[in-house]
Amino acid sequence: MSFSDLGLAEGIVRAVTEQGYTQPTPIQTQAIPAVLNGGDLLAGAQTGTGKTAGFTLPMLHRLSTSGKQHANNTSARAIRALVLTPTRELAAQVEESVRIYGKYLKLNSAVIFGGVGINPQIKLLQHGVDILVATPGRLLDHMQQGTVNLDNIEILVLDEADRMLDMGFIRDIRKVLAALPPKRQNLLFSATFSDEIKALADGLLDSPATIEVARRNSTVEVIEQKIHPVDRDRKHPLLAHLIKSNDWSQVLVFTRTKHGANRLVEQLGKDGISGMAIHGNKSQTARTKALSEFKEGKLQVLVATDIAARGIDIDQLPHVVNYDLPNVPEDYVHRIGRTGRAGATGEAVSLVCVDEHVMLRDIEKLIKRKLPSEVVPGFEPDPNAKPQPIQLRSQGHGGGRRPQQGNARPGGKPGGGQTGRGMPGKPPAGTAAGGRSAAQHRSGGRGR
Ligand code: AMP
DSSP: OOTTGGTOHHHHHHHHTTTTTOOOOHHHHHHHHHHHHTEEEEEOOTSSSSSHHHHHHHHHHHHHHOOOOOOOOOOOOOOOOEEESSSSHHHOOOOOHHHHTTTSOOEEEEEETTTTTTTHHHHHHHHOOOOEEOHHHHHHHHHTTOOOTTTTTEEETOOOOOOOTTTTTTHHHHHHHSSOOSEEEEEEEEEEEEEHHHHHHHHOOOOEEEEEEEEETTOOEEEEEEEEEGGGHHHHHHHHEEEEEEEEEEEEEEEOSSHHHHHHHHHHHHHHHHOEESTTSSHHHHHHHHHHHHHSSSSSSEEEHHHHTTTTTOTTTTEEESSSOSSHHHHHHHHHSSGGGGGGOEEEEEEEEEEHHHHHHHHHHTOOOOOOOOOOOOOOTTTOOOOOOOOOOOOSSSSSSSSOOOOOOOOOOOOOOOOOOOOOOOOOOOOOOOOOOOHHHHHHHOOO
């Protein structure tokens, strides 16, 4: 099966081939014909499966062949496709994909998200845009100011819908939906299917084709996962030890709080390990800089909170470390999905202290496997350590979503293993902008 077998326009196939993709991924093989058909789609796919091209390619095909293309740039364009994403990083990445795959078409695109000035976005919109990629909060700002017109939307995509709901965007999404013309094609992508997602899909989609690749909530197969039990105050020396003794050159580290991310970067700096943090309190410029230096290999460690890391696409990222376990088990799947992408193998290690045994149990329940546990010599945890309550947010920012009380339980025993997800061909280097959307500030998100 090739991209041209799927019936995509020649210009699109050419652009995809230039990216080095030889074969469509499983989600693409299924989603592309379904979207080309013109019907609604409900797709269960995680990041890393090639889902972005899965909706972008047929969307570009439909828009470019339906005869409404503008022959020149002076005629006013109306927005014909709208893609909503939970984060700025993902919005920027999706729009970059639209540009890459649509480079031989006469369609243009723009991305709008919060945390940056609104005026340049207003100018872009005035100039005329065919495909708009947006985070819900900033799109709503434009709607309220009357600077965006959604009357001509033919295709709506909700990307990572589960994450948008997690981040409290449901009301914003409903307001956007209410402003769209009723006759349109709707595509909903989600990694997980909660009752909330099902309710959203029921109200939004009309007899959708349904596709699901990779088992729901499963962790991807090419990633080796293990935990290192360790005392709470020995996590930092253990991480420094792992980085140095294994000679890790590019490590993405997750912390639970922004404060924790900053502190870890400082501590690693003292060990001679170069790192930067990306989280919601960092400026757009700082986040973009950190991400690009990390991608270029100039920065050894990128420390991120969950929301900041969402949508980061780094080819062949070999190591992900959960410095803290996430308090929402699904985030574990999202975090380790950063490694082992597009068929590459990766390793995800979690540093687990006595306070986190309940979280570990929840994660193992979700992924339906016990994570192998390996004590690193010299970092044996104190068997008599008592769990302490976990602080879910940086200090001074109020409580978290699901308070956890430590509840001692022995760490996981060796077991589990790998499951598989292959992706042919070579992906392009991803890029992403950074930042935190206005909506996240308003919705009071999860404060990470
Ligand atoms: P996504 O799931 O959309 O975030 O895509 C994950 C990664 O796979 C990105 O780096 C894409 O560039 C890459 N990719 C997408 N489609 C293909 C394909 N058909 N062959 C190889 N790599 C791909």
